[in-house]
Amino acid sequence: NAPGTYTVKLQIKDSLGLVSDAALTIMVSESPExxxxxxxxxxxxxxxxxxxxxxxxxxxxxxQRIYITNLSAGTSEHIQLEFxxxxxxxxxxxxxxxxxxxxxxxxxxxxxxxxxGYISRLDAQSHNIINTFQTPINPSRxxxxxxxxVLIANGVSNKLMLYNAETGQYLNTARSFRRDITxxxxxxxxxxxxxxxxxxxxxx
Numbered sequence: 001n002a003p004g005t006y007t008v009k010l011q012i013k014d015s016l017g018l019v020s021d022a023a024l025t026i027m028v029s030e031s032p033e034x035x036x037x038x039x040x041x042x043x044x045x046x047x048x049x050x051x052x053x054x055x056x057x058x059x060x061x062x063x064q065r066i067y068i069t070n071l072s073a074g075t076s077e078h079i080q081l082e083f084x085x086x087x088x089x090x091x092x093x094x095x096x097x098x099x100x101x102x103x104x105x106x107x108x109x110x111x112x113x114x115x116x117g118y119i120s121r122l123d124a125q126s127h128n129i130i131n132t133f134q135t136p137i138n139p140s141r142x143x144x145x146x147x148x149x150v151l152i153a154n155g156v157s158n159k160l161m162l163y164n165a166e167t168g169q170y171l172n173t174a175r176s177f178r179r180d181i182t183x184x185x186x187x188x189x190x191x192x193x194x195x196x197x198x199x200x201x202x203x204x
Contacts, residue, residue, distance in 0.1 A: 133168030
């Protein structure tokens with residue numbers, strides 16, 4: 001495309017009728033010379049981009065690390081975790097990063113559903129770990145909500161649990177109302193407060 005400002009809009013609708021919208025403004029400019037891609041010393045198992053800073057958060061499960069990459073400068077730093085990271089989510093206000101972790105995994109890295117899991121809350125600016133709490137399920141996906149709440153899902157037992165990530169307080173549990181889709185799949189394809197409210201009304 002020619003240099004200028006472009007808006008890209010994406011809407012996803014699943015079989016339940018749940019809709020998620022996202023819009024991204026892209027500025028296109030001429031580059032005097034091609035730039036090399038940012039290289040990571042591992043194959044990321046999960047990644048997300050923080051929209052305000054443009055930082056890329058990616059998970060290295062083997063080394064139990066989160067890598068934060070400045071895509072503009074091409075520099076990276078990492079956070080060492082105690083457990084194996086499975087999924088990450090950005091708080092709606094952008095202040096915190098939540099990391100779902102497996103306590104014990106199989107030799108191939110797959111989740112053992114009967115083992116406990118852990119959730120860590122990180123400061124998005126300093127990247128320091130603020131607190132970590134244990135959950136009775138091994139989380140495979142996490143979704144961040146307002147007021148420090150997080151939803152975690154276990155794909156095997158298909159259980160969804162709601163926690164206050166600031167205090168580690170358990171708030172609610174729900175089991176799947178359908179057999180053809182798991183909560184892990186739902187959390188992987190949806191973001192935002194409206195998803196939780198629609199899901200809560202369907203389960204109630």
